[in-house]
Amino acid sequence: MTAHSSTSRAKPGRKPNGPKVAPLVETPPAPDYLSPRAREEWNRLVPAAISIGTFTAVDHRAMELLCETLAAIEELTAAVRNEGCILDTGAGGRKGNPLLRAISEQRSQATKLLGSFGLTPLGRMSVDVKPGPMNDNPLVALLRKNIKN
Template sequence: MAGNSNSGRSAKPSFLKVIEGNAGKKSASDLLRDIETQTVGAAEPPMPDYLSPAAQEEWSRVVPDLLVLGWVHQLDMMALASYCEAVADWRRFRQLIAKKNAGQDESGDVQTYSTGAKQISVWRQLANDAEKRANAAGALFGMSPLARRNMKAAPQPQGELFTNEPKAAASRYFT
């Protein structure tokens, strides 16, 4: 289907044009204005009340880092909730597999039928599915090396050289 909206390369972001050079000869002021208007400020999405306790723990673990990087916004609640639930599911299934494998039969990984046929267990299948869901949702937030390669961290102002505790300690010795 030639000529539809999916044809050709997707547009290169303005910040990349500034870094690599402006082959299209667009004015620098237009590029800078595009960069400023494309940026969505980082904001913590509200944690959904329906998350499982393990998913809430994952939410609390990743949101502060995503805020620092500027990679999360209030609009990202559903994608982030999907990631957190997938990680919680994966952990739960992996723990269940480990418990089942603690015996000699390794029934957590392989299911053996009465005929002697073996198949990957339903717990392993569920864990694999949860891992795929977590990886797919996590890639949206730069949670893999390949995904991070394409992400751009929001510029952070340089803070003080010392935080409060080291600063107080340094002032005792260097004043």
């Protein structure tokens, strides 16, 4: 590859140039096969992604993975609270709870997925986010009030 050739990968700090898919405007129902906790996440996250224009008809599987990942984090965290961070071994020693590594891995995956939907500050910098209504922004309202005076 020469210095003048282009690649299909987005460069850091640039938005991807892939095919555009129209964002959804209404929240689809959570899939029945999601766990109850994952359905709660769906009902919380999908409207947020729709409000900023980052959820499309082709994103269902990625959102399902995100919702199940967040549900798993909650379940793993509850288990660690119950068992403790340090466990006794059979030989009389102590060791770290292996669930802590699973939580860390799940959080890493969730962070990536949240970012792909623009649901983190850094994620919003790398996806096309539709601006929210300016009238609902308290800073804009304050500035407008001060300009009028």
